[in-house]
Amino acid sequence: MSSENDDAVKTICPYCGVGCGIKVQQGDDPGDVNFRPWGDAPVNEGRICIKGGAATQVVDHEDRLTEPLIKDDGEFREATWEEAYARIVSEMERIREEHGPDAMGFSAPRRR
Numbered sequence: 001m002s003s004e005n006d007d008a009v010k011t012i013c014p015y016c017g018v019g020c021g022i023k024v025q026q027g028d029d030p031g032d033v034n035f036r037p038w039g040d041a042p043v044n045e046g047r048i049c050i051k052g053g054a055a056t057q058v059v060d061h062e063d064r065l066t067e068p069l070i071k072d073d074g075e076f077r078e079a080t081w082e083e084a085y086a087r088i089v090s091e092m093e094r095i096r097e098e099h100g101p102d103a104m105g106f107s108a109p110r111r112r
């Protein structure tokens with residue numbers, strides 16, 4: 001990790017809905033991403049759990065999905081982002097029409 005480079009970017013931990021603030025920075029090697037503390041992050045005030053602490057270890061992992069997958073006939077296949085978003089919209093509309101708006105729920109981090 002380069003300690004002289006101060007171009008860390010503030011972002012949100014991608015794992016759960018708490019929304020803890022973290023800082024990420026380009027590492028010395030291409031594809032490397034380093035984690036740096038964000039001490040005054042409004043949600044977590046610099047504290048993170050073990051999953052958040054490992055967040056940058058999965059950015060360039062060989063098993064990471066980089067394209068959306070859609071399940072057809074029990075099998076996943078790659079899809080375009082446009083197709084994936086269209087599927088999400090059509091399924092949400094179908095659920096709302098068949099079961100009403102209370103059939104869906106969403107989770108978002110609480111802000112102070």
Ligand code: SF4
Nearest residue numbers: 013015016020049052
């Ligand atoms: S650091 Fe932990 S609690 Fe915070 S958003 Fe990430 S996974 Fe959730």
